[in-house]
Amino acid sequence: MAIDHDRLFKELLTTFFEEFILLFFPHVHEHIDFRHxxxxSEELFTDVTAGEKYRVDLLIQTKLKGEAGIIIIHVENQSYMQSSFPERMFIYFSRLFEKYRTNILPIAIFSYDFIRDEPSSFTLQFPFLHVLQFQFLAVELRKQNWRHYIRSENPIATAxxxxxxxxxxxxxxxxxxxxRMLIRQNIDEAKRRLLIGFFETYVKLTEQEEEQFQNEVKKMGGKEGEQVMELIISYEQKGKIAGAKEKEREMIQKMVEKGMSITQIAHLLDRSEEEVRKVVEMKS
Known part of the structure; x- marks a missing residue:
């Protein structure tokens, strides 16, 4: 199954947006009033020339400290290489400015698995006139050395x-x-599960690597080793429960498609009719 990169990054950034800005753009963070x-809602743009539709990844409204007017922050995750990306960022910017008529801060996250020098500007010019120099903030994740972040208390760095x-x-x-980073952070269980789910989507160890990892955790010892092992076991158990529930939902849907009644399904699965009905209504 293909990874929905945009959905994963949107969920992560929506949950930890301030932490994201603080980690990669501290000079921006000091100016933003995150209380506002x-x-x-998602913005959908149609490229009439190319005949394609594009959806803005993340759009945030806030204020600058000490200023009354609102600003719009547009964050775009780019999970594949595209030579025309700076032009697309400019088109998004121009459409957003046309709608909101306020200051807009564009930010790009390059998250593909290659190292490449990505431009962060789009230029329009003639030999006799410099018409436009559009710039946006950018972070190229693959260029970041992961070891530089392992002392960080920032959850976005962890993921x-x-x-x-x-x-x-x-x-x-x-x-x-x-x-190790995760157990040092004072965040609730739902956020921990989000970070683990994000990480394990992109870092899937082989059986041999997983065995080596388990051995490394056992060697850690002390309170830290115990906390890491408890977290791993808890996540795996809840993952199995969630997987079993999803299989049961799929089974109920197949039974419905075959013409079985809610009463028959409830009897076969030893579930109440109300439980089965909720699954059916959720799928419809």
């Missing part, structure tokens, strides 16, 4: 270790450091 943060620059032979150590 609100996430706007994004999975997209930073590491070698294949560092994957076990990467996962170990991820969990």
């Amino acid at each position: 943060l609100s996430f706007l 994004l270790l999975s997209k930073m620059g590491y070698n294949e032979n560092e994957r076990v150590e990467l996962k170990k450091q991820f969990f």
Whole structure:
């Protein structure tokens, strides 16, 4: 199954937006008043020339400290290489400015698994006139050395270790450091599960690597080792429960498609009719 990169990054950034800005753009963070943060509905643009539709990844409304007017922050995650990306960022900017008529801060996250010097500007000019120099903030994750972030208390850094620059032979150590970072952070269970789910989507160890990882955790010892092991076991158990529930939902849907009644399904699965009805209504 293909990874929905945009959905994963949107969920991560919506949950930890201030932390993202603080980590990569501290000079911006000091100016933003995060008390007025609100996430706007998705914007869908049609490229008439190309005949394609584009959806803005993330749009945030907020204010600058000490200023009355609102600003719009547009964050775009780019998970594949595209030579025309700066032009697309400019088109998004111009459409957003046309609608909101306020200051707009464009930010791009390059999250693909290659190292490449990405431009962060779009220029329109003639030999006799410089018409436009459009610029946007950018972070190229693969260029970030993951070891520079392992002392960070920032949860966004924890998740994004999975997209930073590491070698294949560092994957076990990467996962170990991820969990060490995680247990140091005072965040609730739902956010922890979000970070683990994001990390493990992009860093999938082989059986041999997973065995090596488990051995490394056992060697840690002390309170830290116990906390890491408890977190791993808890996540795996809840993942199995969630997987079993999803299989049951799929089974109920197939039974409905075959013409079985809610009463028959409830009897076969030893569930109440209300439980089965909720699954059916959710799928419809």
